[in-house]
Each structure stands twice: as structure tokens, then as C-alpha cells.
Amino acid sequence: MIKDLLKVKNCFIKESVKNWEDAICVACAPVIEQGYCTKEYEDAVFENTEKFGPYYVLCENLALIHASNQSGVNETQMAVTVLKEPVRFKPDGYDVRILVTLVAKDNHSHMEGIQAVSNIFADESKVNSLLNASTPQEIYNIFVENVG
Template sequence: MISNLLKEKNCFIKESVKDWKEAIHIACESMIDQGYCTQEYEQAIFDSTKQYGPYYVLCENLALIHASNHSGVNETQMAVTVLKNPIKFSEDGYDVRILVTLVAKDKESHMDGIVAVSNIFSDEEKVKSLLNAKDGKEIYTIFSENV
């Protein structure tokens, strides 16, 4: 269930970030603070980005921030950060405004989150709703209605 995977308190709106590294840090911060993962998870994302590039930028506006489930994961959880101003993770990459952080301890427990992301990003109106969300509650509602 999405309510086990995403909590309203893990849905945020932020004006801007200075670069892709700050974007990853902001995207992971609440997960680390609440003990769903450790700093090692954030570092694994940085390391993977160095090695493979920003593999988690899936399309215009969306970065699905994640790393191997072996890297500092304590419990499966998700966070969503909507940026008012877009960020690029690479010079020729997409503009990104929605950071979905996925911390998964196994291969199954995060599937409702993947379904919600897929349902939202297959509908331009839902993406617009998410981009125009006024607060974390609105972001949470959009995700919970799209499982």
C-alpha cells in the first residue's frame, strides 16, 4: 500500500537547489533523518552517478533517485520533492523538477510507488498537478490517488 511507502511528512516543495549534488542531498535528507537509510545510501547514489551518469533521470521533470538496495537501506520508504525551479543533472539532460527518492530493502516492497510514478507520468495533466502543488499534502494526495 502506498500509505506504507509514502508519508505526507516526506512530501516537500522547495524553491531551488544550486546543483545536482544538492538535489540528491535534499532528496535523501528526510529518509536519512528518519532512519530509513543511512548516509551510505546517499553516497552510493553519488558514486553511481560518477560511474554511470544520472541514470535516474527518466524523463522531462522526473528523477527517480535510488541506489542499490545493499547500500545503507534500513526500511523501504519514498519521498517526493517538487522544485519550483528546474535543475539539470547533466549539461544536455532534461530539466527536472520532481525528485522521487526511493529507498528499497528488497525487490517487491516498493512496487506501489513505481506504479504511482508510472500512472502520474503517463498523464500530462497529473504531472501539471504535481508541478503546481501548493504543499506536501497535495503532493501526497496525488500519489495516493494514482496507485
């Protein structure tokens, strides 16, 4: 259930981040602080970025930050941070304003989260609603409404 996968307290609106490294730290902080994963998960995202580049930047405005379920995962959970100012993960890359952190302990428990992301990003008006959200509750509602 998406309501188990994403909580209002894991939805954030932030003015800006210093750089892409700061974006990863900001995006991973809530799931680490609440024990859904350890710092090892964040470290794995950095290691993977070194090896493969920013593989998690899927399109304009979206970074789906994730690593292997072997990397310090305790429980499946999502966090969503909407940035007012975009960040770039590489000089010629997309501007990113939505950071979705996905921590998955297996290959199936996070599928409703992927489905919501997919449904939102298939519709520009939904993306704009997310970009213009003014409260964590609005962000949460947009995700919950876009499963199925």
C-alpha cells in the same frame, strides 16, 4: 500499501537547489534523517552517478533517485520533493523539478510507489498537478490516488 511507502511528512516543495549534487542531498535528507537508510545510500547514488551518469533522470521533470538495497537501507520508504526552479543533472539533460527518492529493502515492497510514478508520468495533466502542488498534502494525495 502506498500509505506505508509514502508519508505526508516526506513530501516537500522547495524553491530551488544549487546544483544536481545539492538536489541529491535535498532529496535523500528526509529518508536519512528518519532512519529509513543511512548516509551510505546517498553516497551510493553519488558513486553510481560517477560511474553511469544520472541514470535516475527518467524523463522531463522526473528524477527517480535510488541505489542498491545493499547500500545502507533499513526500511522501504519514499520521499518526494517538488522544485519550483528546475535543475539539470547534466548540461544536455532534461530539466528536472520532481525528485522522487525511493529506498527499497527488497525487490517488491516499493512496487506501488513505482506504479504511482508510472501512472502520474503517463498523464501530462497529472504531472502538471504535481508541478503546481502548493502543499505537501497535495503531493501526497496525487501519489495515493495514482496506485492501481
